[in-house]
Structure formats: C-alpha cells, structure tokens
Amino acid sequence: MSTPVPAPRDPGAGPRGPLRRIDHDLVRALRSRVADLLSDRRRAEDARPLDPEDERAYARSLVVQVLEDHARAEVAAGRPPLSAVAEELHAAAVVAALFGVGRLQPLLEDPDVENVDVNGCDRVFVGYADGREELLDPVADTDDDLVELVQVLAANVGLSSRAFDAANPQLDLRLPDGSRLSAVMGVCRRPALSIRRARLTEPTLADLERNGTLDADLADFLAAAVRARKNIMIAGSTNSGKTTLLRALAAEIPPAERLITVERALELGLDASAAHPNCLALEERLPNAEGRGAVTLADLVRRSLRMNPSRVIVGEVLGDEIVTMLNAMSQGNDGSLSTIHANSSAAVFDRVATYALQAAERLPVEATHHLLAGALDLVVFLRRGPGADGTLRRRVASVREITGVDGRVLSSEIFATPPRSEGPARPATPPACGEDLEAVGWTGWDAWLAGTR
The missing domain is CATH 3.30.450.90 (Beta-Lactamase)
Structure with a gap:
C-alpha cells in the first residue's frame, strides 16, 4: 500500500537559504513511494539485476514519475503544484535520501x-x-x-x-x-x-603549493623523498591536513607500484584513483554481536606484508599497530607512509613510544627508539591556525630527518618555520639523505647554499 503524500508547505525561501524551501514531510513520503517501486522491481521474477549505477539512474526516473503523479493529484485537489524550482529541489532531496546522506547532502555539496x-x-x-x-x-x-x-x-x-x-x-x-x-x-x-x-579529493603537491601549505622547495624535496622510497610519517593536530598531505604524497608514487592501504575506516580512496591501478584497500573489521570476527589494524598490517606490496600506507596510527608498522618499514617495505597525532615533529618519537608501550609487545622506550631509528626516515609536521588576515591556514611547519640513535632517536630539523613567519617551513639544516634524493633527480641543494631560512 502506497504512502499518502501530504500537501506541500510554503516552498518559499527562508532566511537560511535552500533548506527552507524543502518540505521534508513531502520528501519522506516521496522517498517511501520510490523505495516501494524499487522493491517491487527487485522482487519481479523477470527483472534483470541492475548494477548500482543503473539502479540509481532507474531511481531518478522513478522520482520524476512520482513527482508528476503528485503534481496531477495536487491539481485535481484544487491546489497549486510545486513550481519548477521547488520540484527540482524536492527531486534532489529524494535522491539524497535514497542514496546520499539525506538533509546533510547540500552541505557536502x-x-x-x-x-x-x-x-x-x-x-x-x-x-x-x-x-x-x-x-x-x-x-x-x-x-x-x-x-x-x-x-x-x-x-x-x-x-x-x-x-x-x-x-x-x-x-x-x-x-x-x-x-x-x-x-x-x-x-x-x-x-x-x-x-x-x-x-580536495585527489590533491597533489602542486595543489598544496598553490594554497600555501608548502612552497616549491619543500614540494620538490618531498616528491623526491617519495621517489627515493623514504619512510615518511605525517604528524599534526586534528584537522591539520594530515590525510590531504598523505594523498598528495601518494600521488607521487609511480603507477606501476602495488599499494596496500590499511585503515580503520576507508578514507584515503587510493584504490578508486586511476593514478594507482594496482591498489588494495584494507579496512578494520569490528567484532560481531557475539564478540567474534574482529580484524584489527595490526592484523591487517601483518596480512598486507604477505600480499606483495610495493608500499604499505597506514591511514592513521592510533595504537598498538605502531610496532607492526615499524617492523614492516624496517624489513624492506621502504617508501611507506602514515599519519599520527602530535604537537610537534620532535614529539612524534615520544608519541610512538607511548603507543608501543600499550602494544602486546610492551616495548620499552629505548627499544622503541632503536626500532624507530631503523624504520623511519622523515617526520613532516603540519600546523593549523589563523593567519594575519584571520582566515584559517594549514601549513607544513617542520620536516625532521632521523639521523641515528643513542638511547633516543637522533634527528635534525631540515625544514623549519622562520621566526615570526606565517608561511610554510623553509630549508634549515642540509639533509643527510641528499645523495639518495639526487639519485632520483632532485636538484634542490641551491636552497641551502643560498642560506634560505
């Protein structure tokens, strides 16, 4: 039995824009009617199964059909039908309710x-x-x-x-x-x-250079570091742009390489990019109602090593998977990328040591620092805050190179933010890995030779 469709409310625009022009009771009724028609088709014995794209196109045709039925019913009842603009808004809202995120859809668009x-x-x-x-x-x-x-x-x-x-x-x-x-x-x-x-759905280092996150010297350095298969950890606070920078660095990876991404919830989307045709995305699985079937991030990092990866990318390190990931980096899977929450590039080492203490291995701090020194090459730190004009800005504030270990990780800050500067980090201490980067075409020594800070 079809759901009765209510008469529309005043579709006029309100003080807060398009959302005021939609009658959500009507959208709910129209969605219910379209869903019933979709279900009828799925149950029909002679119906050809549709792939998701075809089903969405079919649903759109049903939305047009039910809106036409609604307009005829309104005219028959002596009420004015929806205007063309209001009808278009309601059609989009019904499609969003069926396949999108409902009333959140306009915000995401x-x-x-x-x-x-x-x-x-x-x-x-x-x-x-x-x-x-x-x-x-x-x-x-x-x-x-x-x-x-x-x-x-x-x-x-x-x-x-x-x-x-x-x-x-x-x-x-x-x-x-x-x-x-x-x-x-x-x-x-x-x-x-x-x-x-x-x-930015598929950001590049050039995109980040244009919006001021980094400058040309730093973009060239990071691109060369990826090509030279350096293990890089991106650090920063919440919403500082870590994932966007990771995607941009991944865009520098040659398309012939096999990537395996490991995430708690799929977010990177590298497996959907034409730039990475051989990419496998793994997602943590939570336990079922009986407490069984869980697959943790650490489990997936271990599994990824058996699946012929050129590089392993861990979307976000938040716990005991850190030991497994560092072991992977130090066992020949060079060129790995990951992100972590930290307040500075130097604070990353203590953050990693804290996570390692929570892991099943219970690594002491000194052992973790030895593991870090053998696994990680660079830490890139992002900072988020208002600029002089009050607008929100994200920028790479520091790049730290791991140079050895003496009880604790030894490192040098090769890119740093100049005092009283709002711009991204500039060359500071010459990198020890310069020869490795030169081997992949990097020619960035001039920035340091010129004394740029």
Whole structure:
C-alpha cells in the first residue's frame, strides 16, 4: 500500500537559504513511494539485476514519475503544484535520501564547507574554509531520525555493515564523497556526529603549493623523498591536513607500484584513483554481536606484508599497530607512509613510544627508539591556525630527518618555520639523505647554499 503524500508547505525561501524551501514531510513520503517501486522491481521474477549505477539512474526516473503523479493529484485537489524550482529541489532531496546522506547532502555539496558538527538533530554547526562557523537548519526532524540516518549509512557504506545502536554507540566511516563521519550515541545527552570534508579529493603537491601549505622547495624535496622510497610519517593536530598531505604524497608514487592501504575506516580512496591501478584497500573489521570476527589494524598490517606490496600506507596510527608498522618499514617495505597525532615533529618519537608501550609487545622506550631509528626516515609536521588576515591556514611547519640513535632517536630539523613567519617551513639544516634524493633527480641543494631560512 502506497504512502499518502501530504500537501506541500510554503516552498518559499527562508532566511537560511535552500533548506527552507524543502518540505521534508513531502520528501519522506516521496522517498517511501520510490523505495516501494524499487522493491517491487527487485522482487519481479523477470527483472534483470541492475548494477548500482543503473539502479540509481532507474531511481531518478522513478522520482520524476512520482513527482508528476503528485503534481496531477495536487491539481485535481484544487491546489497549486510545486513550481519548477521547488520540484527540482524536492527531486534532489529524494535522491539524497535514497542514496546520499539525506538533509546533510547540500552541505557536502557546498565547496566552502569544511566541517559539520551535529549535536542533536537541530544543533548543526558548520565550519567553512575561511574559518567562519554558523548554526544552520536541522538535518533531521527528531533525534531518532538522526540515528536512523546514521544507521542507514552504517549499513550501506564501507566494506561491511556496521551497527550503530545502544550496544555499539560509536561509529566511524567514510561517506561516498570521501568525507569522514564520526558518530556517537548513548554516551552523550543527544546523538551527535561530526563530518570532516575532503575538499580536495585527489590533491597533489602542486595543489598544496598553490594554497600555501608548502612552497616549491619543500614540494620538490618531498616528491623526491617519495621517489627515493623514504619512510615518511605525517604528524599534526586534528584537522591539520594530515590525510590531504598523505594523498598528495601518494600521488607521487609511480603507477606501476602495488599499494596496500590499511585503515580503520576507508578514507584515503587510493584504490578508486586511476593514478594507482594496482591498489588494495584494507579496512578494520569490528567484532560481531557475539564478540567474534574482529580484524584489527595490526592484523591487517601483518596480512598486507604477505600480499606483495610495493608500499604499505597506514591511514592513521592510533595504537598498538605502531610496532607492526615499524617492523614492516624496517624489513624492506621502504617508501611507506602514515599519519599520527602530535604537537610537534620532535614529539612524534615520544608519541610512538607511548603507543608501543600499550602494544602486546610492551616495548620499552629505548627499544622503541632503536626500532624507530631503523624504520623511519622523515617526520613532516603540519600546523593549523589563523593567519594575519584571520582566515584559517594549514601549513607544513617542520620536516625532521632521523639521523641515528643513542638511547633516543637522533634527528635534525631540515625544514623549519622562520621566526615570526606565517608561511610554510623553509630549508634549515642540509639533509643527510641528499645523495639518495639526487639519485632520483632532485636538484634542490641551491636552497641551502643560498642560506634560505
């Protein structure tokens, strides 16, 4: 039995833009009708199975059909039908509800939106690329609807279905557009979620040079370091641009190499890039309701070494997988990349030692520093903060080269931010790995010979 479609509310634009022009009760009813028609087709004995793209195209044709039916019903009832603009907005909202992220979709399609924080269905804070933050319209009618939206995403996004309920109150996943979603419920007064958007889906070092994250000298150095198969760890605070820089460095890897990425929730998306045709993406799997079937990040790093990788890329190091990853780096899998949270390039070594103490191996600090010195070549540190004009900026503030070990890791800062400078790091101490980089075509010594700081 089809769901009755309510009469539309006033479709006029409100003070907060397009979201005010959509009648969400109507969208819900139209979505239900289209979903019923899709289900009828799937159950039909003579129906040819459709791949996801074909099914989405078929669903769009159904949306047009049900909107036409709705317009005829409105005219027959003596009410004015939706205008062409309102009909287009409602069609997009129905498609978003079926295949996207519902009322969050317009925010994810806005190129200026950088972060979305939802503290309950009607407390929606949006952060923009220029540093502005605004309170916008609700993204669901009730908190239960917000939870249902996240549950639908958890069931359909990623390599395996994930639960989001009282027994599983935390969720991390990658949305279809590459954004990262983190949601919680039961541990706060109202369900909440945060979305961090990937504004550059396939960034390059040239892109980061244009937006001021790094300069030409540093871009040339990092590109050569990747070609020379140096093991690089990218550090920084939350939302400092670590993942974007990792993607940009990965773009420098020759397409003939086999990459294996290991992540808690698929985010990097290198396996979907034409630049890396031989890329395998592995995702951590959580235990089922019986507590079985878990596959940890450390398990996946070990497994990746048996799958003929040219390089192993660990999306984010947050725990005991650090020992397995460092062992992989020191056993011939050169050219690996990873990210880690830290407050400075020098603080990375103590952060890694802390994680190693938490691992099953319980490595003492001195042993961890020996392992680090043999596994890691470079630490790149990103800093995020307002510039002189008040706009938000991200920049590479430091590059540190590991040079040896004497109880603790020995390192030198080869790129550093000049005092009172808002720009990216500049050449400081000449790198010990210069000859290795020269072998892959690097000619960047002039920056140091000129005394540039």
